[in-house]
Amino acid sequence: MNDSINQDQTCESTLKYAAIRLETISEMDHRNNELLATLGHELRNPLAPIKNGLQLLAMMDLGEDAEKVRSMMARQVKQIVRLVDDLVDISRISCGKVLLDKQVFSLIAVVEAAIEESSILISENNMTLEVIDNSDAACVCGDLSRLTQVICNLLNNSAKYGSLGGQIVLTLDASDGFVFIRVRDNGMGIATDRLENIFGMYEQVESADGLRSSGLGIGLALVRSLVKLHGGVVDAESDGLDCGSTFTVRLPLATGILIDNVVSKGVSDQSLRHFRVLVVDDVRAMRFVTQQLLEKLGHEVQVAENGRTALEILDSFHPDVIFSDLTMPVMGGHELARRIRQRKDLESVCLVALSGYGQSSDRELAFKAGFDRHLTKPVDFQRLQDLFNELD
Structure with missing residues (x-):
């Protein structure tokens, strides 16, 4: 009888220990995934102005030797971006957050x-x-x-x-x-x-x-x-x-309706329309490079370092498009979007979130706040061109 009781107690202790271990492992996995998401954000922020700066240089007459250096740097940055994307994707897949289109x-x-x-x-x-x-x-x-x-x-x-x-x-x-x-x-x-x-x-x-x-x-x-x-x-x-x-x-093997033109070839033509654009980002390098790149494309651009400054600028400057970071001091992008959507004079503006966070939950929060688009840093030049062409 005592042996049976002892065995039951041992089994109960083992099950409790296994449950604690499982909870600990689950918590570690959750923290690991949060770490990877944060790491992706922190790496994408400095990568964005570097990549966009190289794209800006590609639009200038650098000379043959300088262009070779720029091209080499662009390829290396592209590999780093791919590594960061892979890291974040592994995290998202393990959490079941990857949705297939x-x-x-x-x-x-x-x-x-x-x-x-x-x-x-x-x-x-x-x-x-x-x-x-x-x-x-x-x-x-x-x-x-x-x-x-x-x-x-x-x-x-x-x-x-x-x-x-x-x-x-x-x-x-x-x-x-x-x-x-x-x-x-x-x-x-x-x-x-x-x-x-x-x-x-x-x-x-x-x-x-x-x-x-x-x-x-x-x-x-x-x-x-x-x-x-x-x-x-x-x-x-x-x-x-x-x-x-x-x-x-x-x-x-699939059967169904085949879609056409799934692979884009070359670079689409530059939009003929010139837009008024406001860039909101707390990183000075990002503001500078994005402004230079957009002005090179013929757009009128103003910049702000946070949401509060952006609202002050919007009293006298009415843009067609606003590119805004989401995590900024003083006032972040979500609050900025909510306040803009309350203003009748800005109801037609296209709000584009630019963020190092690119998970589906991040996009949902941005859309809920009032953003029309969500782009993950660093944004490819061609993606910007496509966006302006869609708005043209």
Whole structure:
């Protein structure tokens, strides 16, 4: 009888301990995700004026040597932005906050978009890319930007770990209700005992001499998570170190209405209309660069360092568009938006939130406050052009 009571007490204690541990782990995951979101915001803020400044320089006559330096810096900034985006995306996926904008599009369309993103890194490593399309115009249903991210990460992975001057082969196939995307390289390969864990968080490949590679080790983890969200699977194959590797993504074959023009080509024409614009940001560098960039496009621009100053300017300056940061001292962007929406003389102004926070909850708060658009820093020049063209 006593043994039975003791066993019951032991089981109860074990269950309580397990519950406490589970709660502790859940709390740690929550804090980790909050940390990644905050880190993304803090990194995006200084990146925004750097990226926009480089875009501004691209509009000037720098000379051949200076343009090479600017172009090199722009490529490196783009890689940093991609790393920050990957960090934040991993956090959002683990919290179940990633929503897919699903459409039906051709497989080759997403591949072309990914190649456009990865082409510079591949060429910098003096590698060649061969595309073999056996998909017979197959279509997939998914989020174009997310699937582009998947293939782009795989191509970048091959460019990073491939042999200098080596080859990458991207093959597309379709059979038995599925489409297959294979990315093969002849680079450093993967040790056979590491294949099973290669898609884990912070996993990194070791070379034949035992040295760990550079990077955060999150690219392949993100690939697996995004593919899973699309109802697919991804696996890796390699005969060992120095034998190259092959990554295969399998996705359901889609049927439905095919959308057109999913991949934008080139840069859209500059809007013919000149807008009055107010830029509100507490970071001086961001105000300066954004003002210079918009004035270069022919717009009339004024700036303010917080919401209160912006309201004072709005008494005498009536803009067509207001770009506002959200987290500012004295008065933030949300309160600014609410006060603007209460004014009849500003009811037609287009309010655009510019923020380092880019999660769906952040966008919802911005829209609830009265913003019409939400853009995540650093904003691409082409995105600004598209916005003005939409308003034209």
